[in-house]
Amino acid sequence: MFFSIPHTKETKEEDGSQYTTYQVHVNGAVHSSVRYSQLHKLNEQLQKRFDTSKLSEFPPKKIFSLSDMEKEDRRLMLELYIQSIGQCAEIAKSNLFVDFLVQSQKEYNKHTDKEPVSFVVFLPDLREISVEVQGSDYTPEILTAVGNAVGVPRDMQAYFGLFLLKEVGQKKMLVRRLQDLECPYLTLKSLDNKHSIEMRRGYWSKEFENDLMKNSITLHLLYVECIRNIEDRWFMPKSDNLKKLKQLKTAGMKEQFIKLAQTEHFYGHSWLCNGTVNYPAEDEQVEVKVYCGSEKLTFVYEDGQSIALPLTRIKCWKLFSEKKDCLSIEFLVMKDTLRWVDVFTTFSSVILISMSLQSMLDEMLLLRSGKGLELTKIRANSGYLPISNKDRKNKEQETNRRPKAPSFSALQNQENELFMEGIHDDDL
Secondary structure: OOEEEEEEEEEEEEEEEEEEEEEEOOEEEEEEEEEEEHHHHHHHHHHOOOOOOOOOOOOOOOOOOOOOOHHHHHHHHHHHHHHHHHHHHHHHOOHHHHHHHHHHHHHHHOOOOOOOEEEEEEOOOEEEEEEEEOOOOOHHHHHHHHHHHHOOOOOOHHHHHEEEEEEOOOEEEEEEEEEOOOOOHHHHOOOOOOEEEEEEEEEOOOHHHHOOOHHHHHHHHHHHHHHHHHHHOOOOOOOOHHHHHHHHHHHHOOOHHHHHOOOOOOOOOOOEEEEEEEEOOOOEEEEEEEEEEEEEEEEEOOOOEEEEEHHHEEEEEEEEEEOEEEEEEEEEEHHHHEEEEEEEEHHHHHHHEEEHHHHHHHHHHHHHHHOOOOHHHHHHOOOOOOOOHHHHHHHHHHHHHOOOOOOOOOOOOOOOOEEOOOOOHHOO
């Protein structure tokens, strides 16, 4: 997870006194707004329960009011501090930190759990599924409720995820996958009516679809999502295949439809964003559409040509905090030759690309290890499974059963860059 505190806000108390709040973003999206005192209390609690020696320094209390420069220094220190928590798996997945994030999101949205709420999640065919939940229910709880309502077998619900999409013209653009530690109802409540939440496939590799096609419900979900992706031009089948796909659709032959679609180059890819890249020419920025899928990051150029960067040739990638619209990828262009490929887009899209690369990498390593699909490992965003509202009394026992954190590592150097590790030298 990537945390940032890009903004502060001066807020007035009822008595007229002022205080500063810090806007916390998780993976590029606004999550909550907290006071220094809340973060200070969190730091004290963490120090009592964990070894915090590897965390960045927490800014000390001040007796007198802070100047504008001192406020900015404090913001930067708090940002480094919460980013260092995100890189410490033991702390980041702890009940203490997860509860802090959830509670701060509830306070930011002024939400209290008084009565259950009706929450709508869309399927890929735009059918609405309404479930009754608590507003503070986590993403895994909502996903389970929707899966049960649709009839997805419990052991197959791990193959799906909840995604935030935004209406852009006549289409819906992928914004991000919802975090396990956020509350979908509160997330949607804080956004405009152009946003919606959909249940879609939550994996990259089509290898997982053999099992899904054996069940009529999950087969249908794959089928309607494939049709939707073709209609939204996430991938365009070749003309011969397109004609055959239309015939199979008319005949209602869903499994044959999916198997034929799987032969297409961009099947299973997600269109992440538009942007510009300095590739293949280093000294020229060209406009592209950015896709992820099939263990590759792919750039599609305006003339329809595409160039793929296989994961196995990506050494690492960086998110520059001083250039928030840039993701730099160290890529093995040929044997013994590495070069940086810069992708310029919006900051939220930079985060989306980074998280997509990481989830694709985790899934690739999982498949190559010979292990089957596991609920706690397929999740694209985490490895962090918060305790449900129904099980809060058993927090300490549940902590020991939590999954390990995902395999990415991140370091910050003196230039304040975030490095995310991809394939090691011996994997190239």
